[in-house]
Amino acid sequence: MFTSTLLHCTLTWAGEARDFMEQSREANSETMELVLVTHVVDAITFWAQNVTEDRACEKMDTVLAEQCPTAQRVKGKPSPHKVYGACYSGDRCWYRCKVQKQIDDTFHVAYIDYGNEEVVGRSDLVELPEDLQSAALAKRYKFWGFHLASEQDSPHYSQGKSFLQNLIYGKKLRINMKSECFDGTVLVKAFQGNLDIGEEVLKFKFATVTLPGNRESQSPAKALQKQTGLWSSRRPQGDCDSTGSSGYMPKLRPVFKKPQVLKEQSTSKTVMASNVPETERELVNESQQPNAEMVIQQLCSQVTEQMLSEAKSELQRAREEVEEKIKGINNLEKEKSDLQNHADHLQQQLKEARLELQKASEVCPGKDECVEVNMESTVCERFSRLAEKVEAVRRNRESNKCTTAEECLSESIPVVVNNRIVMPLTSETLEMAWDDYRQALKQLKECQSKGELEDLVNSRNRARSVLLTAIDDFLLVVGNLPITDRLNTLKDVTSSLMAVFGSVSTDDVQDQFLEQFCEWRTQKHHNFRNVRQATDKALCALSDWAANTSKFFCLTEETAVTLEAVGAGVDELLKQAESDVCEELNNKFFEQNPEDMKIMSTACRIVMQRIQKEEHLLCGLREMYEDNKKFKEDMVQWQNSSPKADELLHIKKRIKNLRSQLRWKLVEVGCLEEADDLDLPEILRKKEEIAETRNALFQQIRHEKEQYVKLCELVKGNFPELLLLYPEADISSYLLSEGLLMKNLDRDIFDAEPMRELSGRRPLVCTEFQCQKVVLKGYSVDEESEVRMIKQAAQYHKAQTQHPSTAMPLLGLFFGKSDPLAYIMVPYYSNGSLKALQKLSPLTPSEIRRVMRGVLLGLRSLHESCITHASLNANNVFVLNREQGIVGDFDFTKTPEQRALDCGMVAGSISLVAPELRQSEPPSPAMDMYAFGGLMLWLHAPDCTGDVDNEHGPGLSGLQLDVKVQTLLSKLLVCSGRLSAAEALCDDYFLSLEN
DSSP, X not given: OHHHHHHHHHHHHHHHHHHHHHHHHHHHTSOOEEEEEEEEOSSSEEEEEEGGGHHHHHHHHHHHHHHGGGSOBOOSSOOTTSOEEEEOTTTOOEEEEEEEEEETTEEEEEETTTOOEEEEEGGGEEEOOGGGOOOOSEEEEEETTEEESSOTTSHHHHHHHHHHHHHHTTOEEEEEEEEEOTTSOEEEEXXXXXXXXXXXXXXXXXXXXXXTTOSSOOOHXXXXXXXXXXXXXXXXXXXXXXXXXXXXXXXXXXXXXHHHHHHHHHTXXXXXXXXXXXXXXXXXXXXXXXXXXXXXXXXXXXXXHHHHHHHHHHHHHHHHHHHHHHHHHHHHHHHHHHHHHHHHHHHHHHHHHHHHXXXXXXXXXXXXXXXXXXXXXXXXXXXXXXXXHHHHHHHHHHHTTSOOHHHHHHHHHHHHHHSOOOOOTHHHHHHHHHHHHHHHHHHHHHOOOSTTHHHHHHHHHHHHHHHHXXXXXXXHHHHTSOHHHHHHHHHHHHHHHHHHHOSOOOOOOOTHHHHHHHHHHHHHHHHHHXXXXXXXXXXXXXXXXXXXHHHHTOTTSOOOOOHHHHHTTHHHHHHHHHHHHHHHHHOOTTXXXXXXXXXXXXXXXXXHHHHHHHHHHHHHHHHHHHHHHHHHHHHHTTSSSOOOOHXXXXXXXHHHHHHHHHXXXXXXXXXXXXXXXXOHHHHHHHHHHHHHHHHHHHHHHHHHHHHHHHHHHHHHTTOTTHHHHOGGGOHHHHHHTTXXXXXXXXXXXXXXXXXXXXXXXXXXXXXXXXXXXXXXXXXXXXXXXXXXXXXXXXHHHHHHHHSTTTBOOOOEEEEOSSSSEEEEEEEOOTTOBHHHHHHHSOOOHHHHHHHHHHHHHHHHHHHHTTOOOOOOSGGGEEEETTTEEEEOOOOTTSOHHHXXXXXXXXXXXXXXSOHHHHTTOOOOHHHHHHHHHHHHHHHHOTTOOSOOOOTTOOOOTTSOOOHHHHHHHHHHSSSSSOOXXXXXXXXXXXXXXXX
16 A cells, blocks of 8 residues: 555655656747846846837937927926836936926935936926837846845845946846736846856846745745645644645746756755655665655656767757858858959959050051940049049038147147236236235234334334335226126136037146147147148049140130140059049048047046136236225225224213213112102103103213224224223223123113013013113122123123024123123013913924924034023923024033033923933033923923833833934934034934925
8 A cells, every 4th residue: 555655655755756857948949038137236136128119218318419408497396106217326327217206305215227226306307298208218127036134224236236336237138927026027037148147146046036935045946846746735743833724835846957866866865865754764765665766766767868868869959950040151151262253353353354455456446346335334433433533522521620629639738728817917916015014913912012012003004004105006907907797708718628529527637648639639630731732633633634635626716735745644643533432531630549539638638627726816916906996995984094982982971971860860760669659641751751861871881882893893903002002992892892881771671561470590680771671680700700601601602692693682782780690681482481482382293393493403503603592491491483482591500510400400290311421421513402402392392201211222112202303313322423513403303394
């Protein structure tokens, strides 16, 4: 019973082996498709065009190149199902594409005729008409039965892509299509010659084989061996879980080459032994049936012999076909040799016949009619051929009148070399005068003694007088130079050269190459003239002969031309004309070889280099002209006198007087209000006078600031002596505070209302200053903190002035005269702080994004000025119209360390103090970014109470946050590698902000 079962299984295996052989032959005989690879995605995926559609692709590129430059640019949001035209950044040519994703005014596009992708701007994306909305010319292909062996981020993945790109990119492949996926990807087997591309990728372990029914990635040969065992139809014990609910492995019929099949058949015993379960293998060992083994060996030998015989027969047929083709080629070569010999023999016979004809014509001239006919035909043919060549020469001369690269360069060289503008000699005198003036000005700035001031001022004035004289000479010379016309000329020359030669490198090149180009061009034109003159001379000689001959044949007029002169030398004239005309046609004077192009390109680089140097010189001259002209205009009013601070001192006196009046009137109102009999009309009148006096005082303070601005510009510029000449003006204090310090202000001159709800930590009052509602923030100061406050406030004010809309502006700084308080004047925001706004009416997610983007801009401006805020919290961020967020000022009396450890650095239950600050590290911009991340988390999850900073990153998994928000927070609430303000602005969370 066991023997019969074993025999039956063996026969079944033999039948399956034959089926595999037949299927292999059928697969090899399938029709192959030839494609051209245009793009490689990874180690097993690529894009390709059908080779039969090459002309369609060329036609498509031509149509796109004609229509796209003038086509309408895409407006609004493009459709993902529509085909557009995009300008590829690699070659600046137009190709069809589909838009995958839009980010502001940039678009991620996929080129449907090639497969590659990139990001383009709106100006490089155009609409296409209906006739170009056709299907893509490229398809996405993937090797059948293969999967990637590594993840996308691994180096092995990039190596696999590079390997496949070097192997097939831009080459033609034969593909055998197996099936098509839902996304349109075609599964294929690809060959390059006899090379199986998939097997090559597999050989270098860039991919794994995953055929149906296999849990592991194995080679096709191993997969076949596992499926062709004796008991393949039976279920092995213990394999139920690995093969599905039925427990049976599906049979595979992969395509293999014949040598592989033979090898598999020869090792069939090993395959069977490896596939038989352990229990059944023991049964075979116990039975030891010799008859079954003999049957198996016989069947294996029969199958192997049959396969070998078939392979030998096919090889024999291929050899016979090759031998037949070789015989055919040899026959064709023999026929070609015979025809060549026959042609040579006929040529020799023709020469002999012409010689005999010539001899016969000398012996019997005019008697042989055949000879006459032949001569007439020969003369006609010679003149016709000569006429055709002369016509070709005429066309060449007419067509080559157009401008060539050589002529363009030859015309540009004299323009650039001979008409250039050089630095005038007056510039040297001017530079020396400027050096003397700067030295005198430097000594004047360093002067600390008022006794030395007069001599230094006189020295500066003398140097300035010499400088103004040199400026006049310089302006006179440079004003007459045609700088604008010369720049336009150089621009035109540059445009013409770039139109002919394209983009040219401007690296330093020796000028001797320009002389080499001139010598080369002179020699070339000399040869060109000689050839043309020889052609003209030969044709003129032939024309003179024709004129004389026409006179001889004219019977109505007498002529001196003899019979001998008619036929004398005509053969030589024709031969010389044919020779010279052919030489001119064969000389390609207007076609440059690589050596000529190298000479011209080098000369063009020298010309472009000289153009750039002269343009730089001319722009510098123009800038010098404008700067010196402005300096002269500024100094005109101070030639006979020096600037004074009298107006500022007068304003200060008026301010002092107005302050006294204001104080006196305030005392009067106080006395009237405390009197037993209240005189309300008088009180109201006095209050109106107080308001008028206060407005007049604020007006004078504004004029005082204007005068300070003018004097500070003069001090920083050309009149530093004003600091010593007018110490009572106190210009140095204004300079030190960047214009913030206002010494004429005091707390009691304001009509202020206390802001008790916000005055918990420091006194805040609300008032009006110069028709603007402001807030006065009071700080307790001593001598040390006063100096620190002025320095930090000036630094903050300078950074805020450079970016006005990103941080809270400072309107003024003054110190109390009756109390040890310093006051900062800032604008009043009706909406209040971010904390107050969230308490009354929380921001929506879109509003949060816009508001916090403004906060980021403020942090970036402060960090670029080397300022660490160190006090970024919900009370120090202000919101304008629920649209814009700005960063508030901080306590200028404290150091960054003191501000960072303040108890107000919390948002809800979230600490805004960075973990490194708790480890005694100094404050840094990264700590501001941690506080920004804490504010973001508080805005999106106000009830969050967990610890967000730990060694493994923030614990945000339990919060219901948007993916982009969670990604951004994971980069901010970390212990190291935190995003900067500029980097956070480029995050997807803020890039996706609607315009």
